[in-house]
Amino acid sequence: MAVIPVELAGRSYEVRVGGNLLADIVAQCGKLLRKSRVPIVTDSNVAAHWRDTVDGSLHAGGFEPRWLVLSPGESAKSWAGLEQVMDWLLAEEVERGDHVLALGGGVIGDLTGFAAAILKRGCGFIQLPTTLLAQVDSSVGGKTAINTAAGKNLVGAFHQPSLVLADLGALTTLPVREMRAGYAEVIKYGILGDRAFFDWCEANGADVVGGVVTAQDYAVTESVKAKARIVAEDERETTGMRALLNLGHTFGHALEAQTGFSERLLHGEGVALGMVLAARYSARQGYISHSDAERVAGAIGASGLPTEIAPLGLNCDGRALVAHMLHDKKMDAGTLPFVLLRAIGEAFLDRQVSLDDVGEFLDGQLQRR
Structure with a gap:
């Protein structure tokens, strides 16, 4: 496993690249999972491939996964999508010290990261990128956003994740396109x-x-x-x-x-x-x-x-x-x-x-x- 530090002023986090990271999610996240209920945002395509793996790891570690499964595609990265995520996180009683897991590609990472940036003026989140694009680009660096009628990524915030786990095994499920x-x-x-x-x-x-x-x-x-x-x-x-x-x-x-x-x-x-x-x-x-x-x-x-x-x-x-x-x-x-x-x-x-x-x-x- 490769571990790449992202060094920022006064803080840093790690990007870990390797195999079987999603199956080992409890050990990888460690103390970042501070409560028994773990909120996870994903889409239906990703859930079909990786929900059981993440569920198994969390249950084995004594955690209760809580899932919000969105429709796939760019349309989720919208005002309506943001409202849906925010309402769900509030209903789940997510606190500022908690970490929300973003399991998916760039859309899920951007949307969940932006929701985490503004929920109660900022809570933590962990990037679990499942596409090549997300692993090499959008999951790293803290740019989060939604699209509007005026254009792409025009409403957002800089909000760095606490950890990025790039599981290369996730790439095996991707269409060639x-x-x-x-x-x-x-x-x-x-x-x-x-x-x-x-x-x-x-x-x-x-x-x-x-x-x-x-x-x-x-x-x-x-x-x-x-x-x-x-x-x-x-x-x-x-x-x-x-x-x-x-x-x-x-x-x-x-x-x-x-x-x-x-x-x-x-x-x-x-x-x-x-x-x-x-x-x-x-x-x-x-x-x-x-x-x-x-x-x-x-x-x-x-x-x-x-x-x-x-x-x-x-x-x-x-x-x-x-x-x-x-x-x-x-x-x-x-x-x-x-x-x-x-x-x-x-x-x-x-x-x-x-x-x-x-x-x-x-x-x-x-x-x-």
Whole structure:
């Protein structure tokens, strides 16, 4: 088992990566489980695979699991979903010193974490990520949020978990599409800041998606290490360092919004397309070569992820996509910084990007096949 500390000012927590962690949940959580009743938020897909395992571990340790099982999908990460979780936690008499378990992917982690952040002005929570995307990205770093009609993750809080248990066994239950979506966040760490890891992903990406445990272990561990370093340096995204983790997200969130945050485009697929667009726009601006931009696209496409917009059939123009970007959380004094590339493995924030030029660029991308 790999143990990665997330070192923050005055506090820290661990991310543990390994097998059979959910079956050993009582020993892993230790004193964080301070009362006999343990509240767990999950969705019906995850519950079908892992409820019995978690139940067995908790019962064997003398605990009583209490379950809130939500409908799966992005729609749960909403005002209505938040209200449902909050009402349930209050009915369960969860106290500020308790820990709520978030068992699931990014939706469950974000929603439960935000509920924990505001319940009685803040209670504890433990992340039990069951998707590759959640294990390498959303479960680490304390960003919690819900979506609104105006856009994705616009209402939320920074609220760090007390512990993250990334059980690699959970990945065996994922459909290949979900594995690919998670892999987008793995290769992101190579593209934005680690050329050697990008090279490793080029050579081993198919093994990660295909279920080779040693490759998955390395990919998750190295991704968490990279994110932990960045979060420790810039927990609340004030210096610009943590903003680099948004590589692909400005373009990707616009595509997600245009598809109605639906199953047409999973978040990881949006990030993958967004990274391709960020690389191509970096080439348009003269920061990297067109051949490097297409190398990024090729590495992403080799895992089965999308690299072109046209197949989505969006029926919009570049200006419509830019309009979605105006709701981006990174907007500052009327300008929107973009995470672009000076090289593969070297991302930076460009604060001088013309949104009109982005619109023209996207018009061209919408025509590519």
